[in-house]
Amino acid sequence: MKMTIALATLAAATLTAGIASAGTMADVQARGKLNCGVTGGQAGFSAPDASGAWHGMDVDYCRAVAAAVLKDPNAVTFVPTTGQTRFTALASGEIDILSRTTTWTFSRDVDLKFTFAGVNYYDGQAFMVPKSLGAKSARDLNGATVCIQTGTTTELNLAEYFRKNNMKYDPVPVENNGDVQQKYLAGACDVITSDGSDLASTRSSFKDPQDHIILPDVISKEPLGPLVRQGDDQWADVARWTLNALLAAEELGITSENVEKLSAGTDNPEVNRLLGKEDKLGEMLGLDPAWAKRAIASVGNYGEIFARNVGDKTPIGLARGQNALWTQGGLMYPLPFR
Amino acid sequence: MNLHNVSWVRQEMVLPSARPAGQGGPREWMRKNLFDGWLSTLLTVASVTAIAWLIVAIAPWLGNSIWKANSLAECRQLLDGAPGACWGVIRDRWPQLLFGFYPADLYWRPVLAFALLLAALAPVLFRALPSRTLWFSAVYPGLAGWLIWGGSLWFPVAVYLGFAVAAGLFASTARASQGLGLSVAGLGAALWWVYAAQPFSSAANAVIPIVLEAVPSREIGGFLLSIIIGVTGIATSLPLGILLALGRRSGLPLIYMLSVVFIEFIRGVPLITLLFTASLLLNYFLPPGTNFDLILRVVIMVTLFASAYMAEVIRGGLAGLPCGQYEAAEALGLDYWKAQRLIILPQALKISIPGIVNTFIGLFKDTTLVMFIGLLDPIALAAAIRANTEWQGIYWELFIFIGAVFFIFCFGMSRYSMYLERRLKTDHR
Numbered sequence: 087m088k089m090t091i092a093l094a095t096l097a098a099a100t101l102t103a104g105i106a107s108a109g110t111m112a113d114v115q116a117r118g119k120l121n122c123g124v125t126g127g128q129a130g131f132s133a134p135d136a137s138g139a140w141h142g143m144d145v146d147y148c149r150a151v152a153a154a155v156l157k158d159p160n161a162v163t164f165v166p167t168t169g170q171t172r173f174t175a176l177a178s179g180e181i182d183i184l185s186r187t188t189t190w191t192f193s194r195d196v197d198l199k200f201t202f203a204g205v206n207y208y209d210g211q212a213f214m215v216p217k218s219l220g221a222k223s224a225r226d227l228n229g230a231t232v233c234i235q236t237g238t239t240t241e242l243n244l245a246e247y248f249r250k251n252n253m254k255y256d257p258v259p260v261e262n263n264g265d266v267q268q269k270y271l272a273g274a275c276d277v278i279t280s281d282g283s284d285l286a287s288t289r290s291s292f293k294d295p296q297d298h299i300i301l302p303d304v305i306s307k308e309p310l311g312p313l314v315r316q317g318d319d320q321w322a323d324v325a326r327w328t329l330n331a332l333l334a335a336e337e338l339g340i341t342s343e344n345v346e347k348l349s350a351g352t353d354n355p356e357v358n359r360l361l362g363k364e365d366k367l368g369e370m371l372g373l374d375p376a377w378a379k380r381a382i383a384s385v386g387n388y389g390e391i392f393a394r395n396v397g398d399k400t401p402i403g404l405a406r407g408q409n410a411l412w413t414q415g416g417l418m419y420p421l422p423f424r
Numbered sequence: 425m426n427l428h429n430v431s432w433v434r435q436e437m438v439l440p441s442a443r444p445a446g447q448g449g450p451r452e453w454m455r456k457n458l459f460d461g462w463l464s465t466l467l468t469v470a471s472v473t474a475i476a477w478l479i480v481a482i483a484p485w486l487g488n489s490i491w492k493a494n495s496l497a498e499c500r501q502l503l504d505g506a507p508g509a510c511w512g513v514i515r516d517r518w519p520q521l522l523f524g525f526y527p528a529d530l531y532w533r534p535v536l537a538f539a540l541l542l543a544a545l546a547p548v549l550f551r552a553l554p555s556r557t558l559w560f561s562a563v564y565p566g567l568a569g570w571l572i573w574g575g576s577l578w579f580p581v582a583v584y585l586g587f588a589v590a591a592g593l594f595a596s597t598a599r600a601s602q603g604l605g606l607s608v609a610g611l612g613a614a615l616w617w618v619y620a621a622q623p624f625s626s627a628a629n630a631v632i633p634i635v636l637e638a639v640p641s642r643e644i645g646g647f648l649l650s651i652i653i654g655v656t657g658i659a660t661s662l663p664l665g666i667l668l669a670l671g672r673r674s675g676l677p678l679i680y681m682l683s684v685v686f687i688e689f690i691r692g693v694p695l696i697t698l699l700f701t702a703s704l705l706l707n708y709f710l711p712p713g714t715n716f717d718l719i720l721r722v723v724i725m726v727t728l729f730a731s732a733y734m735a736e737v738i739r740g741g742l743a744g745l746p747c748g749q750y751e752a753a754e755a756l757g758l759d760y761w762k763a764q765r766l767i768i769l770p771q772a773l774k775i776s777i778p779g780i781v782n783t784f785i786g787l788f789k790d791t792t793l794v795m796f797i798g799l800l801d802p803i804a805l806a807a808a809i810r811a812n813t814e815w816q817g818i819y820w821e822l823f824i825f826i827g828a829v830f831f832i833f834c835f836g837m838s839r840y841s842m843y844l845e846r847r848l849k850t851d852h853r
Contacts, residue, residue, distance in 0.1 A: 126795075126804055127811025134808050136516055138525035138643075163642055166798045166808070171704060175798070178707030264810040268819045291817030293500060401497070401813040 110182050110314070110321035111372060114155055119163050122148035123181035126166035128263060129287040130396035130404075131187050131207075140164045144185040146391045147206055147312055150381035151183060151328045154373060159384035169238055173198055176315060183325055185312040187281070189239045199316040203325035206311050206388075208408040208417050209281040210304035211243050214289060217297050219276055224303035228253040233266050233275035235259075243306040244279055267291070281308050287402040320372055327371060331378040333420035334360055335387035337411055342386035349379045360423045367423060388418065484508070491515050495814035513815050514825050520809070521825065524645020524800050530574075530637065534648050537571040540564060541655065549840065551847070565659075572644070572652070574636035578625035586613045586621060641719045645800030647829060652719065654788040654833075657726040661787065662780065664727065665734025666773075670764065672739055683735070690732035696793055698725040703797035722794055730787040737783055741776030742768065774848045781841035785834045802826045 114120050124132035124144050132142035149159040165181050176184045177199070187209075188194070190202045215221045221230075224247070234241055236259045248255050258275045260266045267288050270278045278285070282304065289295050314325050335341070338357050340348055349361040358364040362375030371377065385391055389411075396404045410416025458468045488508025492515070493499040499510035514521070523531060544564035547557040566580030590613035598605030629635065644652070671683030690698075702721040710716055745768060753763035773780070795804035806822040809815050 125811075126798065126800070127808035129811050129813055129816050133811035134520075134525065135812060136520065137528070138520065163640075165642065166800060166804065168796060168798055170796070171700075171798050174704040174707075178704060180704075180707055262807050264807055264819065267817060287813075287816065291496065291813075293817075401816075 110318050111155060111324060114182055118156065119161050120148060120152040120156060120183065121163050121165055121181045122151075123165050123167045123172055123175050123184040123186055124148070125186050126168065126262075128187060128284070129291075130283070130400065130402045132164070132185075134164075141395065143207060143391055143395045144187060144312070146385040146395065147185050147329065147332070148183065150332055150385045151325060153380040153384040154328050154331075154377040155324060157380060159380075169236065173200070176200065176313065179315075182321070183312055183314050187310045188313060190309045190311050190313075191239065194313070200313045201316045201322040201325075202311050202313045203322065204311050204329045205309040205417075206329060207283065207309075209283050209308035209310055210408075211240055211279060211306040211308060212282040212285055212304050213277050213279050213301040214270075214285045214298055215277050215301060217299055221277075221301065224301050224305060225251065225253075227255065227277055229255070230277045231256040231258055231275040233258045233260055233269045233278045235263060235266055235280065236261060239306070239308065240280055247305040263288070281310075283396065283402075283404055286404055287396070290401050290403060323371060324373070328378075328381055330420050330423070331360060331381055332385070332388045332391065333411070333418055334423055335378075335382045336389040336418075337413065337420050340382055340387055342383055342390060345379055345382045349376070356423055496816065496818050497814075509821055510818060511821055513809065513818050513821050517805075517809050517815075518825075521646045521802055521805055521822075523648045524805065525643040526639060526645070526648060527637075527643065530639065533571045533574070533636070533639075537568040538651070540571075541568065565656075570636065572639070572648075573641070574638040576625055576629040577634040577636075578628040579621070581628070582621040582625040583617065585624070586616045589613055589616045641717050644719065646802050646805055649719070649794070649799060649801050650788070650791040653723055653726055653791045653794065656723045657730050657787050657791075658784050660727045661730035661734050661783070664731035665738055665783075666769065668731060668735035669738035669742060672735065673742060687732045687735050690729055691736070695726070695729050695790055696796060698729055699793060699797050701725070703799075718797075718799065722797070722799065726787065726791065729790075730783060733783050733786075734780065737776050737779035738772060740779060741772035741774075744775045745771055774845075777841055777845050777848075781837055785837055788833060788837070789830060802829075 122145075124140065124142070127133045128142070130142055132140055132144045134140050145164065148162050148164070152162045153159040165175065167175050167181070167184070167186060172184055172186055172188065173194070175181050183203075184200075185206075187207070189209075190205060194200055195202055213221075213224055213227065215227075215230075221227055232244060232255050234244060234257055241257075241259075244255070244257070255277075256275075258269060260269055263280075263284070266278055266280070269275055271292070278288070280288070282300065285300050289298055289300065292298060312325055312329065314322050316322075334356075335345075338354065338360065340357060340360070345361065348357055349363065351363050352358060355364055359367055361379045362368055362377070366375065368375040368377045386394070392404075392406065392409065393399060396402045398405060406414070406416060408417045410418065412419040459465045485507045486509055488503060488506055489511050490499050490502050490508055491511045493502060493510060493512035494516060496510055496513075499508070499512055503510075519528065519531065523534060526534060541564065544561040547553040547555065548561055563584075566584055570577055570580050590609040593612040594605045594609035597608045668683050668687060671679045672687065674680050674683070699722060702725040703718060706716065706721060749767055749771065750763070753767040756763075758766065792801050792803045794801050795807075798804075800808065803826065806826060809822065810818055
């Protein structure tokens with residue numbers, strides 16, 4: 087019976103092959119669902135809860151895109167991807183957008199033929215060591231055993247940093263995050279290295295967090311952001327400007343609570359433009375005027391998303407730091423809606 | 425002969441006399457089995473120390489088990505610094521570990537499918553049941569697929585009708601030639617499945633709609649996924665393996681070459697490569713927009729993988745038969761298929777039982793590899809559960825639970841194979 091479905095599908099595929107795809111946005115709208123690639127589980131960024139609903143920063147971004155494009159923040163199919171499968175899943179069309187703590191690098195953008203929509207989290211690679219090791223900076227780690235997740239930029243940064251500083255290390259490659267924690271706590275390695283946000287959340291889950299310190303050195307830049315396939319500019323625009331809408335909303339003081347009231351019209355023309363009261367930004371994007379309003383109403387502005395998932399009120403407890411708006415000393419700089 | 429000529433006949437049995445002192449009893453048993461020489465004594469002491477050390481290490485952890493907690497932090501608070509297992513994660517997440525993201529109000533469907541699986545397997549596994557209950561085993565795959573994925577009941581019916589089409593065509597053409605009959609039947613069934621099955625099921629559904637709410641494959645996970653892949657793989661890899669094994673021993677060069685190439689290619693490639701092919705590479709070859717179910721792709725790959733190994737196991741069984749058996753079958757005037765069915769295969773399969781079950785168990789455990797292509801098998805779900813802030817940092821409890829469930833299945837299979845070997849034992853060793 088299984089084989090028959092395969093045959094039937096193959097046949098159906100051959101029949102429909104003639105119809106060229108009209109662009110990702112048309113595909114998504116025809117399907118009525120956004121396929122969003124996320125991590126199979128990273129605290130604060132994407133993880134399913136007991137009822138199977140996904141939560142996290144990366145998840146909220148996809149919900150915002152779905153709200154903008156499909157008018158329903160729940161019209162998302164979350165596809166768990168691994169570090170190895172994520173790019174092929176996007177390139178092959180299995181997913182429409184990849185929102186999976188992915189670092190924006192030259193080769194991924196240029197060589198792998200993707201388009202990054204922007205940065206939704208500025209991270210940097212750091213080290214965590216037990217206090218008892220006595221290390222005060224990354225320079226003290228010569229000869230250390232380092233647990234590291236495979237298939238990530240972290241792996242490459244680590245090698246480069248140690249080579250640059252003429253130090254030696256002993257890598258212990260591990261497949262996923264939970265195993266990294268376990269190995270570290272079991273003493274299989276002296277050091278774990280990962281993005282700072284990841285280390286902070288890992289540390290918060292330890293039984294005795296005060297016995298571990300995150301070293302002050304940040305050895306890499308990790309601008310994490312959502313990405314789409316290259317060559318579909320309309321879809322890339324939707325991805326980019328949805329992210330910018332969430333950031334601009336924070337800058338302009340639009341929240342999920344007051345968005346309904348503000349959308350009736352305000353004195354601030356930029357707010358009016360963003361929420362579809364003035365000009366026709368939505369139409370230029372191929373959407374309706376209320377696209378950004380729906381996105382903000384469904385998940386809140388960037389500040390709300392941050393506070394809900396990883397902020398200092400959550401167990402992960404990250405400070406805004408570099409991820410604050412540019413007006414507050416951070417790097418988040420929403421592009422103008424004009 | 426007269427009984428009275430015999431001077432004395434014992435009328436009752438002699439009672440067994442007591443064992444000589446110092447033999448028998450627990451002390452003797454220990455001396456014989458545990459402390460027989462210095463090497464044995466040393467090993468006993470070492471093993472007892474190891475076991476005691478394990479118990480001392482694990483007992484307090486297990487003894488302090490906490491079930492009623494909704495997060496790891498709560499567990500730690502309740503334990504107050506003492507070591508202890510936090511089984512609250514299992515209590516909180518067991519439906520997810522069993523069913524993945526399957527809609528909670530529809531859990532009865534996979535549960536019913538599983539119960540029916542046992543009913544369908546019973547006549548196949550145990551001889552005590554009348555063989556006419558086998559019809560249910562034949563209907564079961566379609567029924568289970570319908571229960572788990574939902575949709576219209578007419579689709580599996582349409583698929584089954586394909587077999588009826590094939591049987592009808594075979595019956596009407598086989599008189600001319602069996603080979604012709606087989607090809608016509610295969611072609612007819614394929615045409616039915618590709619072109620007629622879908623319209624038929626839609627038409628029938630329009631007349632009498634019998635529809636269950638459809639559940640997409642993405643929502644199927646946990647042990648449900650492992651069992652779907654494992655059971656389908658096991659059920660289909662055995663017949664495929666038999667055909668491949670026969671093909672490899674065939675005298676026809678084309679069939680022989682095809683079988684050899686297939687078996688050697690599949691055995692030369694790791695399963696994970698095939699899974700990556702199924703999940704990623706196929707997407708490039710298939711036209712964009714094709715929705716070729718991922719679980720189906722994985723099941724096909726796992727089945728192909730297992731059938732190559734199965735073929736070699738069965739070939740071992742075939743090679744183990746003395747050639748007198750083949751000659752006897754020919755001497756009886758049986759044709760090839762009859763000889764295989766009545767004489768060769770029953771004996772060859774019997775010899776291969778341990779190897780076959782070995783492959784089955786391996787296949788079932790290999791289903792956890794699908795986590796690498798982003799399917800949510802129990803291991804991947806464990807990783808996802810640990811990514812929640814409530815359960816971040818939990819580790820052993822999840823793996824112990826998953827390991828225990830896998831153990832139950834694999835141990836069951838292994839016990840069944842031993843039962844089967846005993847049942848089929850015909851020699852008088």
